[in-house]
Amino acid sequence: MTAPLVQVRALGVHYPLGRTVLGRGAVLKALDNVSLDIPKGSFFGLVGESGSGKTTLGRAILKAAPISTGEIRFDDEEVSHDVARLRGRALKDYRKRAQLIFQDPYAALSPRMTVRDIIAEPLEVMGLTSSRMETDARVRDIARKCRLNLEHLRRYPHAFSGGQRQRISIARALVSTPSFVVADESVAALDVSIQADILNLLKSLQRDLDLTFLFISHDLSVVAHTCDQVAVMYLGQIVEQAPVADLFARPRHPYTRALLSAIPSLDPDAARTAQRLTGDIPSPADPPSGCRFHTRCPVARDRCKTEEPKMEDVSGGGTVACHFWKETLPA
Amino acid sequence: MTLLSVRDLTVQFQTDEGVVTAVDGVSFDLAAGEILGLVGESGSGKSVTAKSLMQLNGGNAIYGGPGKITLSPRGQDPVDVLGLRRERHMGVIRGGAISMIFQEPMASFAPALTVGQQMVEQLRIHTDLSRRAARDLSVEMLTRVGISDAVKRFDQYVFEFSGGMRQRAMIAMALSTKPALLIADEPTTALDVTIQAQVIDLMKNLVAEFGMGILFITHDLGVIAQTADRVAVMYLGKLVETGAVRDVLRHPAHPYTRGLLAALPQLDDLTAPLIPIPGDIPGPLDRPAGCVFHTRCAQAVKGICGMTVPSVTQVTATHHASCFALEVPA
Numbered sequence: 132m133t134a135p136l137v138q139v140r141a142l143g144v145h146y147p148l149g150r151t152v153l154g155r156g157a158v159l160k161a162l163d164n165v166s167l168d169i170p171k172g173s174f175f176g177l178v179g180e181s182g183s184g185k186t187t188l189g190r191a192i193l194k195a196a197p198i199s200t201g202e203i204r205f206d207d208e209e210v211s212h213d214v215a216r217l218r219g220r221a222l223k224d225y226r227k228r229a230q231l232i233f234q235d236p237y238a239a240l241s242p243r244m245t246v247r248d249i250i251a252e253p254l255e256v257m258g259l260t261s262s263r264m265e266t267d268a269r270v271r272d273i274a275r276k277c278r279l280n281l282e283h284l285r286r287y288p289h290a291f292s293g294g295q296r297q298r299i300s301i302a303r304a305l306v307s308t309p310s311f312v313v314a315d316e317s318v319a320a321l322d323v324s325i326q327a328d329i330l331n332l333l334k335s336l337q338r339d340l341d342l343t344f345l346f347i348s349h350d351l352s353v354v355a356h357t358c359d360q361v362a363v364m365y366l367g368q369i370v371e372q373a374p375v376a377d378l379f380a381r382p383r384h385p386y387t388r389a390l391l392s393a394i395p396s397l398d399p400d401a402a403r404t405a406q407r408l409t410g411d412i413p414s415p416a417d418p419p420s421g422c423r424f425h426t427r428c429p430v431a432r433d434r435c436k437t438e439e440p441k442m443e444d445v446s447g448g449g450t451v452a453c454h455f456w457k458e459t460l461p462a
Numbered sequence: 463m464t465l466l467s468v469r470d471l472t473v474q475f476q477t478d479e480g481v482v483t484a485v486d487g488v489s490f491d492l493a494a495g496e497i498l499g500l501v502g503e504s505g506s507g508k509s510v511t512a513k514s515l516m517q518l519n520g521g522n523a524i525y526g527g528p529g530k531i532t533l534s535p536r537g538q539d540p541v542d543v544l545g546l547r548r549e550r551h552m553g554v555i556r557g558g559a560i561s562m563i564f565q566e567p568m569a570s571f572a573p574a575l576t577v578g579q580q581m582v583e584q585l586r587i588h589t590d591l592s593r594r595a596a597r598d599l600s601v602e603m604l605t606r607v608g609i610s611d612a613v614k615r616f617d618q619y620v621f622e623f624s625g626g627m628r629q630r631a632m633i634a635m636a637l638s639t640k641p642a643l644l645i646a647d648e649p650t651t652a653l654d655v656t657i658q659a660q661v662i663d664l665m666k667n668l669v670a671e672f673g674m675g676i677l678f679i680t681h682d683l684g685v686i687a688q689t690a691d692r693v694a695v696m697y698l699g700k701l702v703e704t705g706a707v708r709d710v711l712r713h714p715a716h717p718y719t720r721g722l723l724a725a726l727p728q729l730d731d732l733t734a735p736l737i738p739i740p741g742d743i744p745g746p747l748d749r750p751a752g753c754v755f756h757t758r759c760a761q762a763v764k765g766i767c768g769m770t771v772p773s774v775t776q777v778t779a780t781h782h783a784s785c786f787a788l789e790v791p792a
Binding site: 180181292293294295322323324325326327328330331349350351352353355356357375376379389390391392393394395396397398399400401407408409411412 | 503504624625626627654655656657658659660662663681682683684685687688707708711721722723724725726727728729732734735736737738739742743
């Protein structure tokens, strides 16, 4: 097992709700007691419905969301950071090591800057190069790695299709030579024929540049094909985590099973699995007691309503938080 | 019984940069009680095709010469849709024989009126129900699509609904006028998979119950496989392949359909490589000559595919595709 690059321990991200019907001082726990190890060199997938806290977790690790409780440690070969306490120069150093690729390649690029200037901006802001020539060399190098046509560096983003724009976003994120990249729904806005191309590019960049990815996605089939580890989130908590092949072959948490069975199969005659989740994800401002999933869980019992399940280790290197996962596992 | 017949539909738009062809010679039929899936990537013309059925494409749309759309609801005279010239005649199709549901239900409801007010308003326009009867029907429809406590929900605003509930309310509203044809434009794309599965189940049950035809537009082949009876694949304004959903997904005949399937991550083989379709979709102003797909097609033959437009070839009696590779050499 390779050493973790990112260690998250009992992380909480809480937002005050102000004076509400819930009474003064109520908080929305976007993340509640989340622990997670992201191994060095992994392509780590984070899945869950909207409102599950995937994006918040990604942002908290980048110190772009307020960390209320718990700890995040980041250790690459050169430095060790206690992310929650970063400020000043150390925070600047962290920013070049940990970067973010956004979802919407149309909104993420300034229409008034050339592609060259967009990619060069992080270098200039962080003061990583000493001359324009050096900056240009770095820009050309990363553009080539992202399979961008160097002729295009002088153009503006409007001239490009969604797939090409996403390459520009990727080049911009990677130009400061980070070791950790959060890709938040980075292929969700792309057509399938382009999506495959960007996924392949991310995988080859990971190998060539020795990167660790946190890949946030609502699309389980994309995660299944790209990631090596997966964590499943529900209402601000991780409910299950496992190596990708294990998670898809033997999902242990009832929520993971429900998510998998909801993916529409390409086979029109695929047996319609009975596991339909009813209702919507509850509001994180007022989460259910006990196990948060019990209101929608097809196998919930009385104990689930009162007692919060603990994370248990399972064979194959995964963890699951369910009182009854052993008994409810399908044969 | 054929409910909808589209023949040689061509739609162009007059823009500042010139005339843009969005839909080019598209023909298809849709029967009552049938779900036809219309698949394609962005820019393929699927939404323009759907909007043409209600003439909703805006003032700069030009409907080409021989194109004809005929809607034949049961027990009514056939309507020549493109022949309707005046706005006041459009009520026959818009909200009358045809209802449409959209991708983003938040944007389709007015935020300052209650859901109930909006449901009653459209029923009062399209039917001769009294206010009270329209209210009763609306509450009944909300219950039918699985919204609990419909009497209370009727008086709420759309921001008080969750995403899945909004889409259900929109479906309830669209079906309350008992349309002969329902157009669903990416109705599940903005939803989580768990909610998507609920909405798909709901739509299939409603077809069985009401017997209307559905034109289901999506970019997601998995959703098509689970909902549609037949599928039509569009690329750059052309219908490249049509057929029963089993035939097209199991034995795709057109290189573009095969490309789409190869690019799609599938759960039965996690190690299978994802093969992108090379190149980008050409811009609307530089449509390729000949077969529109030849610039990205691995099987394109020089001197043929870039010169002439392939004709529709029969693969089986119910499966057609437009590709030279399928045409029997003369």
